[in-house]
Amino acid sequence: MMGGYGMAGGYGFGGVFMALWWVLIIFGIVMLVKWVTNSSHSAGGNKSLDILKERYARGEINEQEFQKRKSDLGH
Numbered sequence: 001m002m003g004g005y006g007m008a009g010g011y012g013f014g015g016v017f018m019a020l021w022w023v024l025i026i027f028g029i030v031m032l033v034k035w036v037t038n039s040s041h042s043a044g045g046n047k048s049l050d051i052l053k054e055r056y057a058r059g060e061i062n063e064q065e066f067q068k069r070k071s072d073l074g075h
Helices: 012-058 063-072
Strands: none
Touching: 012 063
């Protein structure tokens, strides 16, 4: 009568677990992409502060300019 598939149309709990598995994989990929993009942004922020410190150390900018630019960078 049902051809051995049961009431779930042939998927049963296996289909539910497969759907959950794919949801977890997609969620993991999204979180990985967010982490990578976030870490690259923060590394860029540190690099800009390092460049600013180097310019101050070389005497290219004075302390007032250093402080202003530092606050502009959000540090």
